[in-house]
Amino acid sequence: MAASVVKMSADRSVSTPMLHAEMTGVTRIYAAKGKTPGVHALGPVDLALRQGEFFSVVGPSGCGKSTLLDVLAGLSSPTEGKVVFEGAPVTGSVPPGIGVVFQENAAFPWLSVKDNIAFGLRREGTDPAEVERRVGYALGFMGLEDFAAAYPSQLSGGMRQRVCIARTLVMQPRLILLDEPFGALDAQTRLLMGDELLKLWRETGATVMLITHALDEAAMLSDRIAVMSARPGRIMEELETGWPKERDSRIASEDHFGQITSRLWKRLREESIKATARGGA
């Protein structure tokens, strides 16, 4: 299964880059409820994810990044515009092949680490031997072997996030959406987690969209980066990093890395000021 995914993306990337997912003219307005007024959270946004790329989205807090993810995944319907995944429109439900790691801790406290990771596979009725194999691999990959029997309440925030990544990974999604997965971690640990994310991306051949507020993270990990405006979030700029596929956190010491981060920061500074002035932070 994993092999076929890798192969598929390799085949498709021969010609011009294939589109994997696409949003056109997407806006999302949260309806007014009782005394709370409606919120125009997102858009209009046009976004195209290429098959197999590592795409990052940076933007000031509260600008609609999580909303963008929800709409792209089919967890929330766009107020206007449309979303397409692998050539089919996304409407009302999450299409198979998409995996999501949420911003909030989503590890189930009543299940051990191992059972959390196996959760999706078991619901799908995957053969137990296969579940065992994939979960064992994911435990190793995420460095969780020693915690297989532990419960989420016994883990640090970063470890819990790894459990959620592993739970997504074992489903072998072709598009992985990650919403600030390392938000709670210190800067050094975050860079190392970034390395693991790159490894995961290369090994699975999946398309990755990472939402982050850390510019260095985006600059180091991505093929392309979108910069969002303050709410209502629109995409102000998309830039291509030009990194080779084989890369890791060591590129953080290169000049080009500095150039990318400073360019991102130039675009983002004003928007962050706007967001903060509005009490978005």
Add this chain to the structure above:
Amino acid sequence: MRQILDSLLLVLALALVWQGLYWLAGDLALASPAQTFARAAELLATPSFWRHASETFLALGYALLIAVTAGMGIGLALGMHRLSGEVAEPVLVSLYSLPKITLYPVILLLFGLGISAKIALGVIHGIIPIIIFSMGAVRAIAPVYFKTARVLRLSRGQLVRTVIVPAAIPELVSGLRVGFSLTLLGVLIGEMFASQRGLGYLVMKSIGTLDVPTMMAVIVMLALVAVLISSLLLYLDHRLHRRAL
């Protein structure tokens, strides 16, 4: 260890207060701790006492079974369906504060004087808090669990069995704890006013014949059982809530 010591001290203090009250109130209203325990020991050796006790606990068992399954079922359904939950909540809360004793004549007409009336009275006391807790339990589930379930494409049945119920269990146990005490109360009230059997009846009968030691012995034994079961549920409750953090 500390806890056991604390509980022992509490029991001792209660016994002292009891003895003090006995000196103040005298034989007609109260029995002393010693008299009570002597009478309890006698009762435990008589078959007729056990017939009354088993009647009460049988009624309690049925009432709990109905209150818990129906209460949790209704509560979970209302919790999952936001609109009906919002409509039902104020109704349930006012029903809850209604003195259930006012429904008593109706229950008697419907169920007669047998065990079913006690069960019914137990159920109407216990079921509403269980519904309210179960509904709250579902509403308190983190939205990200529902999102996770949608990404993993769970069916509705899988969602209920593998996410909603386990996520709600700590709160369901809290509901069970409150529901248990109230169901027991309902059953005993039923026995006191329209029954020829059960511990509630035994209490009423001993009041009628001014048999204070028997009355006190039954009340104390009931209280002990109730406290024991409640503390077990409370312990479970704390454990489950701690794990959920």
